[in-house]
Amino acid sequence: MSEIAQFEFNLKDMLKIKFLIIAAFIMSSLGSFSLYGQIGEEIRSYVDSSEIVLKNGRRLLLNSLREHNYDKAGEVYLYLLKEMDDKPYDAFNYEELLYINMILGNWSIFADKAKNFKVFIQNSTYPETYPLIDPLYRIMHNRHDQILKSLNNAKIDAQGRKVADLFLHLIKQQQTDKAYDEMYRKFMRQYPRSAYNNFLTLYLPRPSLYLSWSWSIGAHTMATTGSLERYFPSGVGGFMAMDLNYRKLYTSLFVGFATLDLKKEFIEPLLGVDTEFNKGENFSYGQVDIKGGYFILRNDRFHLAPFFNLGGAWLQSTRFDPEDGNDPDIYLFNTFKYGPGLHAEVKLGEWNYHGGYMGRVPAKHYVSVKFEAVYNFLNKAESTKFNGDIYNVNLGLVWGFGHF
Numbered sequence: 001m002s003e004i005a006q007f008e009f010n011l012k013d014m015l016k017i018k019f020l021i022i023a024a025f026i027m028s029s030l031g032s033f034s035l036y037g038q039i040g041e042e043i044r045s046y047v048d049s050s051e052i053v054l055k056n057g058r059r060l061l062l063n064s065l066r067e068h069n070y071d072k073a074g075e076v077y078l079y080l081l082k083e084m085d086d087k088p089y090d091a092f093n094y095e096e097l098l099y100i101n102m103i104l105g106n107w108s109i110f111a112d113k114a115k116n117f118k119v120f121i122q123n124s125t126y127p128e129t130y131p132l133i134d135p136l137y138r139i140m141h142n143r144h145d146q147i148l149k150s151l152n153n154a155k156i157d158a159q160g161r162k163v164a165d166l167f168l169h170l171i172k173q174q175q176t177d178k179a180y181d182e183m184y185r186k187f188m189r190q191y192p193r194s195a196y197n198n199f200l201t202l203y204l205p206r207p208s209l210y211l212s213w214s215w216s217i218g219a220h221t222m223a224t225t226g227s228l229e230r231y232f233p234s235g236v237g238g239f240m241a242m243d244l245n246y247r248k249l250y251t252s253l254f255v256g257f258a259t260l261d262l263k264k265e266f267i268e269p270l271l272g273v274d275t276e277f278n279k280g281e282n283f284s285y286g287q288v289d290i291k292g293g294y295f296i297l298r299n300d301r302f303h304l305a306p307f308f309n310l311g312g313a314w315l316q317s318t319r320f321d322p323e324d325g326n327d328p329d330i331y332l333f334n335t336f337k338y339g340p341g342l343h344a345e346v347k348l349g350e351w352n353y354h355g356g357y358m359g360r361v362p363a364k365h366y367v368s369v370k371f372e373a374v375y376n377f378l379n380k381a382e383s384t385k386f387n388g389d390i391y392n393v394n395l396g397l398v399w400g401f402g403h404f
Helices: 003-045 049-066 070-083 094-104 107-115 133-142 144-152 158-173 178-190 197-203 226-230
Strands: 211-224 235-246 249-261 266-270 273-277 282-294 302-317 331-351 365-378 390-402
Touching: 049 070, 049 094, 049 133, 070 094, 094 107, 094 133, 094 144, 094 158, 107 158, 133 144, 133 158, 144 158, 158 178, 158 197, 178 197, 211 226, 211 249, 211 365, 235 390, 249 302, 282 331, 302 365
Parallel strands: none
Antiparallel strands: 211 235, 211 390, 235 249, 249 282, 266 273, 282 302, 302 331, 331 365, 365 390
């Protein structure tokens, strides 16, 4: 065979091989696209029958409870537990298990869930399943007396009965109160090693610490004594304060300010030059205090606390502008101060969110009015003309959260 003929033969073979490779690639791609489309169609048409059963079953359970059909509700509850027994999700979360068994009067099951808090708290349902917590909570709240009667007639150990009674009290009141605090502390004293301790300490709210944190703004009035009184009358300004109260302890960070009009002219040497200040000229007064006191009365409506304050106060001329770099700061006094005072506060109202209970009670918010009277001893004045002390009366509006 000639070299030309051999070359033509090899070329034909190469073209055939190339064709076969291209054909195989095209067939493979078509097969992949077909498989991809088939999987996508399967995903779109896939239905998780367990999720549908659970969603419909939870809806039927709630309707049965609302209609007082407890036998039907119990059957649905047991069916859903069995249906989801070997599934990745649970039929009910922990809180739902507590509510349902208390409503149905399954007190021994409630006791078991409470004792084994750390085991059942891990229960989780389908993310988008039919919601039960809020409606179950409302049923619990509205049927409190009926459920409590069921508890009193139930065969349950003494500790479990007291824990259930404590939980029912919390749901009825929708918040902690003094009775709840006393019941909680009494149980922990009587049963320091109880099997229910995890439920109480990790799930139920602890007794109130009587802690509150508040902010206030209002009117700040001041008046002077001694020789200072001859030059400055009483004045009115404003204040801002942040209070932190714990049990019987009252504390506050306070900033007050006012503008005073000079009622009698005077001459004062400034930088070697006698400077005259005229009647009616404005002076700026300010003070910053830290207050600490003790509540002699603190109840749900009224506060009364004597306190002692430490801080600083100043009285400054507004004629000069030190910021321009030429004028000096002119203070008649800029000094440490201290003195006693009395704090009183009256609550106007409070509010809270009463939804499902998930191991904590949202902090209560309140609005109140506070009144304070303070006497301030000034440590030192720049001139003997301005010796004296200052007393304040403050009236303001308070917004706070926590235990009033």
